Amino acid sequence: MSLTIQQQSIAVPLASGDVLNLQRFTGFEPGAPVLMLHGAIENGRIFYSGSGKGLAPYLARNGFDVYVADLRGRGRSTPPIGRTSRFGQTEAITQDIPAFIAAISQLRGPLPLHLVAHSWGGVLFSSVLARFPEYAQSVSSLVYFGSKRTIRVWNIQRLIQVELIWRWICPLACLITGYLPARQLGIGSDSETGRSYRQSAAWVRNDAWVDDDGFDYGAAIRKISLPPIWYIAAHNDHVLGHPRDVRDFMVSTGRQECRYTLLSRTNGNRHDYDHISMLTHPDAEQDHFPQVLEWLRHHNHSPKE
Numbered sequence: 001m002s003l004t005i006q007q008q009s010i011a012v013p014l015a016s017g018d019v020l021n022l023q024r025f026t027g028f029e030p031g032a033p034v035l036m037l038h039g040a041i042e043n044g045r046i047f048y049s050g051s052g053k054g055l056a057p058y059l060a061r062n063g064f065d066v067y068v069a070d071l072r073g074r075g076r077s078t079p080p081i082g083r084t085s086r087f088g089q090t091e092a093i094t095q096d097i098p099a100f101i102a103a104i105s106q107l108r109g110p111l112p113l114h115l116v117a118h119s120w121g122g123v124l125f126s127s128v129l130a131r132f133p134e135y136a137q138s139v140s141s142l143v144y145f146g147s148k149r150t151i152r153v154w155n156i157q158r159l160i161q162v163e164l165i166w167r168w169i170c171p172l173a174c175l176i177t178g179y180l181p182a183r184q185l186g187i188g189s190d191s192e193t194g195r196s197y198r199q200s201a202a203w204v205r206n207d208a209w210v211d212d213d214g215f216d217y218g219a220a221i222r223k224i225s226l227p228p229i230w231y232i233a234a235h236n237d238h239v240l241g242h243p244r245d246v247r248d249f250m251v252s253t254g255r256q257e258c259r260y261t262l263l264s265r266t267n268g269n270r271h272d273y274d275h276i277s278m279l280t281h282p283d284a285e286q287d288h289f290p291q292v293l294e295w296l297r298h299h300n301h302s303p304k305e
Contacts, residue, residue: 003027005060012103021076023068025056030065032300033108039119041188043075044068046118058289069100074190081191083178088195093127112140114296122147130221141299142229146241146275148249157238222254229256235264235272
């Protein structure tokens, strides 16, 4: 039976003075915790709407204790990204995500987490597990929507969105404004720092999965066993999470119990979803969200069991 849920904003302060936001959705008797992470040029609103729709409230109504993250400067985190923002995805991996996990542990104790990500958020979660493999012992499962690290597909959408916008317009915008104002440019829902843009663009272009400080995530992740991961792609996701690129990411991340699903009419879904509608379409709650719920319930135990 679905539960009545309550919503709470949790401030997570950082040593830098920035304050991260965790948006909590939970019933009166919180179940297993779920941490959700958005992708690039996004914020946590990909997982919930003001009217109570979305994957986060859906899982909370069905017994999970859901925490939706806003990375530094995005969404409800403060201050917003601006010309003087110098952090990048290195800080997201080494500081922001560990701070989110620590905040949830402080609230709930040493319970195993489920991790759910959209798009580039899956790359960041996998990077955290590669760099800090001890976290894998406290993660029950992961679900990645449209997550890819490299873009290998070639089509008209790539020519427009990647070769023109991402490779030419975005760096020009960073040069002019000092950061990437994606929402103002009409290409995303939130801003990115210039450093974060440069780092993610480099990872998309290259086989090497290496940080600015020399840490080799690609080599590290192949040495560890990851928790079970479900990779979900969408039929009409032509470039930002193309099904072939999602599969490539799955293969590149080494040893894991994995599952791959393509959301499409041919496979029995109500729609041929795209990169965004796979999480925001009104029919998702009756279509594939119940399968996500089943996955989380099936893996709802300690990874050590």
